[in-house]
Every structure is written in structure tokens, then in C-alpha cells.
Amino acid sequence: MQALELLPPPPRGILPPPDAFLREAIQPDQIHFIAKTFFIHDDSVRRWRRPVASLEELYRQGPRGTGAASPLQRCCDLTRAIASYDIKAAGRVSMYPSFYFQALVEQSGEGFADEHACAAANMKLLDEANDAIKFMSLQGCCLETLREQIELRDIAAQMISRTFATMLRRAAE
DSSP: OOOOOOOOOOOOTTTTHHHHHHHHHHHHGGGHHHHHHTTTTHHHHHHHHHHOOHHHHHHHSSSSSSOOOOOHHHHHHHHHHTTTTTHHHHHHHHHHHHHHHHHHHHHHHHSSSSSHHHHHHHHHHHHHHHHHHHHHHOOOHHHHHHHHOOOOOHHHHHHHHHHHHHHHHHHHH
């Protein structure tokens, strides 16, 4: 059997580390709620929000720093490990949290209140598409263009979920 080699992580600067996302998603006043949900101490959640050493740094230097690997970091590590031998399977694993979130949005029934709200959301989507096109034409392929495109994709996904939730609500009426 051939020895497997772990793929290198994406270059820094392309994708912010998970702790940066968690600092934005888990505000200080929400730490206790998250800790209680996971049956852990508040300090564990605080450590998730701090920078943590990469796997390579841990292998070379051992544990350092004050951060702790968060569930989000572990998800990234798992995806990377699977991608080392099966990139398609890693893609399916990495999409699961997105599908789970989409199901939560649809389940929450956060559809459009009326046709006006739907039209306003569509206008926002068009504005985001326009911004992404401007960045691409002015800046070319750069980090800011990628951010604009990701934001556009996320808004489009929310629109699809909200439209689906609206359709479910109307069908139930």
C-alpha cells in the first residue's frame, strides 16, 4: 500500500483561518450560550476564537500559543486529510455543513413576507452582482474580486432558500 501524504493547506491570505471566522460569528456576549450548547467551559470557546498553530507547526514545534483547535478547524483538517486521497469525497464532506445550514434556513420558514420584500431582495442581489462585475472588470482576479463573488454566491443561496421557504409556507396554507 502506498504511503499517503497530507496535502498542504491553502496559502495564507487566500482564506482567513477558522478562528477569524469564529471571532466574527461568536461575539463575546454569545460565548456562554455556545459553551452551554456544547457542554463545555466558556474558556474553551474563547480559545477557539484565538489564533491556533497550524498542523505543520504542531508537528514541528509541538503545542504552542493560547488558541485551541475549534470544531471548525477540525472540520477543515478532516476535509484536507480526506482530500489527500479522494478530492471528490472531500468535496462532499465539506459541503455537508453548507447543506445543513440551508436546511436550517428553510426549516426556519424565513421566507418573504410579501411580493414587495421579494422584489427588494432581488434588487439587492442585482446590486451585489453589479459590484462583483465592476470589481472583476476593474481589478481583475484578486482577493477583493473573490470576496465579492463569494458574497454574491451567498446572497443568491439565501434568496433560493427564502424562495423555497415561501413556497413551502404557501403550499401549507
